[in-house]
Amino acid sequence: MTSFAIIGHSARTDGGFSLNDLPGSGGRMDVLCRCVNASLFLSHDLRRDVCCYLVLCGEPAGPKTVQFSGDVLRSLSPDERSAGALIKKALDTVCGNEFREAAAGVFVRKGGLDRLMTEHTFALLDEKGQDIRAAGSLPDSFLLSDHQNFSEQEESQLAACPRYSVGPRCLHADHTITVVHNELDRRICGWK
């Protein structure tokens, strides 16, 4: 199982955003929708061995985590609105500290990065990291930031995590996930 977790620093933590304005009303929820797509889609198929975690840190509630589980996910289409509608449904679901299913394969709970870090050993995707192609073996859990840098507090929390870079240019989070998948696919299938 490969996991990607993305921190949405300003992403809204209730369903009070419009699918017609994911960037503005959702606190750049569009960034997270594209990360869901990049994590989970193959052509005409889903990556059933992938989990995508969205760590939402914006207004108005405390942080929440939304999980998309490829193994049981249904009703996700590749367009941004489709992921946005499922996130909205999850955020409209009353939840506590444990994951609760809001739609098939989509779960939500209160809490953010602190809890997730007790459950996964993350490597960071970061332009200052080691070239992913040169790495001897790769981890199975990757953490990355949205359009903003990791905050100072996050940087200190994450100081001990290994860091990998996907290439010489600074990319959007979803593009970074796509390149990581390509590297993992190649290794699994014996392509160099």
Next chain:
Amino acid sequence: MTSFAIIGHSARTDGGFSLNDLPGSGGRMDVLCRCVNASLFLSHDLRRDVCCYLVLCGEPAGPKTVQFSGDVLRSLSPDERSAGALIKKALDTVCGNEFREAAAGVFVRKGGLDRLMTEHTFALLDEKGQDIRAAGSLPDSFLLSDHQNFSEQEESQLAACPRYSVGPRCLHADHTITVVHNELDRRICGWK
């Protein structure tokens, strides 16, 4: 200058589609919007040395080609609706057989693949092609299909084109573009 051209087999050729339903009303215009994003975006920047051509082949008009030119493009945001709005504006612009500017850096003309093939020497991005990492040198113009395969007629038109594959799994068109960019970035910057 790197060019990507994407054939939208069912993509609408007038502006009569809704930004609230790009997949349904636009003939899978969402696929093309994501290809525009993958072709042109870096983190907090645009790839100024890239052109993206959308070859629209759906109802109701004959084929049209919409060009996004990174060197002069403005007003493009990463979300699908933003690219969709610019495509819609281009398709609402009266045009002839030569490119006409519909918005800064966005051009439209009548005609499709036949004309574009007289202007560019395309390589195809196709899962049956040579591994892009193993290729000695890479071309600067890439053609790929949307969510459908190339048609029989297109296949015969394109029979002489070299074909490259980005990896062992069959990917969405926009993910394929992202991986090609990563390979080109690495070569340009001297990363292996």
